[in-house]
Amino acid sequence: MSTAALEITGLAKRFGGLVVTRDISMRVAPGERRLIIGPNGAGKTTLFNQITGDLRPDSGSIRLFGEELLKLRTKDRVAKGLARTYQILTLFPQDTLLHNVVLSLLGLRPERWDFWRMLKGRSDLFDLAQEALTQVGLGESGNRLVAETSYGERRRLELAMALAQKPKVLLLDEPLAGLSQDERNAVSTLLTTIPRDVTIVMIEHDMDVALAFAEQITVLHFGEVIVEGTRAEVVADPRTREIYLGE
């Protein structure tokens, strides 16, 4: 078997008596589109937080292309090719869209320690940022402030910031949350245009979009993997129905 893009084994995390992650193991192949579903409180975002390093698991291992991440700080994991969007938007509202993407670009460049040159003069960075914005359909809005944009535009900006870093593994935390139907369609089309050299793990509640997008699905419940498999397998599995529909 080739090296997995993301391999999680025996991951566990508890807050006092509350177990949020109970022995999760999963394997995501390079280029795969993986969907993670589960009811509220299933531990989906907590899982993401452990992959990115916002939370330290109690035990287990997380490997990115074979390399152990657990000992690394968040910023070093990002340098290895991990990117993420947030369910609750965390952007820089008083800055322009371009500036937001430039901050993202700077994150992986040594020039972030440049104390002297004017950032405004770095047209190379702004060109790259413009490219990323065009990719998500925000090419015309680069000079607007984030505070003046709509929710749907901010979701796209989140994506642009992640994609600008040319990640190997992209974690999407509910990229469609709070969007209108039109915007949902637009963003999901956008997701299908992401090249295959990016492996995507997505948390999403919108089943129409998510099921169409994903090849492999993992169902989490109370911090455990309940079902895992292809779209058809997971939909047919009685345990999926049980979790979502009750007995």
Next chain:
Amino acid sequence: MSRSGIASILALIALAFVPFMMGDFFINLSSQVLCYALFAVSLNLLVGYGGMTSLGHAAYFGIAAYGVTWLHTVAGWDQLTSAIGAVAVATLSAAFFGVLALRASGLSFLMITLALGQIVWGMAYRWVGLTQGDNGMRFPVRPEPFGISINSATSFYYFSLIVFAVSVYFIWRVVNSPFGASLRGARDQPRRMRMLGHDVWMIRWAAFVMSGFWAAIAGLLFVYYQKFVSPYAVSLQQSAEVLLMTILGGATTLTGPMVGAVIVTLVKNLASTYVERWNALLGLIFVLSVVFMPTGLVPGFQKLLSRKKKPSAPAEEAPPPAHGHGHAATPASEHAS
């Protein structure tokens, strides 16, 4: 050239004319304002751009002032070497204190900087062998940069103005550099910045060290001006005053702390000759500005101006610091009457 660039040059020209318009007393006062303005701008790197409120910033200011005095008068080094040595010692202590203070953020950060500042004050006050304690230390003669005497009020004013302008230019570059953008990002969304690959701790620490360095330069100006340094230079009062300048003027702008320095220094030196309780007057100005312009005077007036001009021409850059005291009077008199 940008509007802010033109505004800065005009302000600098206006400042260069100060000695022609005033007597020695006011020239000296202006030198003092420049020293405190640089001090406040240095603190603003932390407070305004970095979002880290420090109550111990007088430490680096004072360490540089004591350092240059000790190195020159006790160790017998020449002026230039003493100055460089003093700034190096102050910057190194900022580097060390930064490691300690940055274990925390927010209020805890404030308390640690306060505690560290008090340790330095305690040393200045109690370690009589090193600092002569309460008596302070005399700094006998001002240096002569390039053989030019800066003993007169006017020449010292120009010396301060050059140091101030060059320092602020450097700080302006930093604020507008990629690092400056990262620093503001780390202030607004530290978690997101980490997820973008930024080293938030290192960004903050670098800002802390730089801030200490420029405070040290201000400390040199201070001791050259006073020709004397006492524990007051490293006191909590001093740290609080410079924080007041920064917040009063507007911590998110480069010019805000300068305006704050003008107001505080003027109130301290002028109002104190008429009113005994000038501290209360300063407090009143602060309370009024917090109530009516919570983000500080410079951003407050910028907002007022852009509202009057309607959206067509938003005020892009703050008024030059030379006009600062004109503004200062407005909110106080407006609301007090």
